Amino acid sequence: NAxxxxxxxxxxxxxxxxxxxxxxxxxxxxxxxxxxxxxxxxLRLIHYSVGxxxxxxxxxxxxxxxxxxxxxxxxxxxxxAAPSQTSVxxxxxxxxxxxxxxxxxxxQGTRLTVV
Amino acid sequence: xxxxxQDPGPFNVPEGATVAFxxxxxxxxSQSFFWYRQDCRKEPKLLMSVYSSxxxxxxxxxxxxxxxxxxxxxxxDSKLSxxxxxxxxxxxxxxxxxxxxxxxxxxxxxxx
Numbered sequence: 001n002a003x004x005x006x007x008x009x010x011x012x013x014x015x016x017x018x019x020x021x022x023x024x025x026x027x028x029x030x031x032x033x034x035x036x037x038x039x040x041x042x043l044r045l046i047h048y049s050v051g052x053x054x055x056x057x058x059x060x061x062x063x064x065x066x067x068x069x070x071x072x073x074x075x076x077x078x079x080x081a082a083p084s085q086t087s088v089x090x091x092x093x094x095x096x097x098x099x100x101x102x103x104x105x106x107x108q109g110t111r112l113t114v115v
Numbered sequence: 116x117x118x119x120x121q122d123p124g125p126f127n128v129p130e131g132a133t134v135a136f137x138x139x140x141x142x143x144x145s146q147s148f149f150w151y152r153q154d155c156r157k158e159p160k161l162l163m164s165v166y167s168s169x170x171x172x173x174x175x176x177x178x179x180x181x182x183x184x185x186x187x188x189x190x191x192d193s194k195l196s197x198x199x200x201x202x203x204x205x206x207x208x209x210x211x212x213x214x215x216x217x218x219x220x221x222x223x224x225x226x227x
Contacts, residue, residue, distance in 0.1 A: 042220070048214065104159075104215060106158035
């Protein structure tokens with residue numbers, strides 16, 4: 001009964017380092033997305049995918065890359081970490097097209113600090 | 116102007132109180148509406164969808180006013196366990212993707 005699994009839960013990076021946040025879901029959902037959450041702001045969409053092999057940019061894509069080679073996995077890559085990328089990152093998955101009865105399931109989050 | 120705006124709170128209420136949260140959204144073409152709950156340092160979880168006619172789930176009642184672009188959440192008989200941040204979430208009409216727009220959240224603290 002895993003749902004959406006994110007790793008790692010915590011990470012400290014130095015400016016300029018790169019890393020990959022992992023996200024996996026076992027619900028066979030087509031739709032997956034990455035959000036970041038900063039104090040006083042709502043979750044903001046970074047990138048999303050509507051199925052394996054298909055990705056697109058969200059509201060704040062700069063500095064991040066994604067790929068979707070399988071239905072289950074949707075990793076987020078930070079290319080060259082900057083202090084402005086210090087945030088809490090959430091991966092989410094959902095089925096359907098977001099109608100009233102569509103629920104988004106979130107991973108437990110990754111707390112990233114860039115020093 | 117933010118697409119989804121909420122009063123950040125915090126709302127400090129005693130157990131048993133009734134509390135209401137409001138949310139406004141800017142895109143009049145928005146399609147679907149939700150309330151999510153987020154406990155401290157945890158992930159958001161769906162609390163309830165919001166239907167055009169209003170809907171109730173136990174102690175929770177959600178209302179939608181499309182003309183005023185306004186959503187509300189009413190919690191009756193507050194419990195200590197209701198302490199959390201409540202996120203207003205809107206889905207604009209944007210093709211086939213479940214793109215959700217989140218408000219910054221309203222924090223509720225229920226005390227004994």
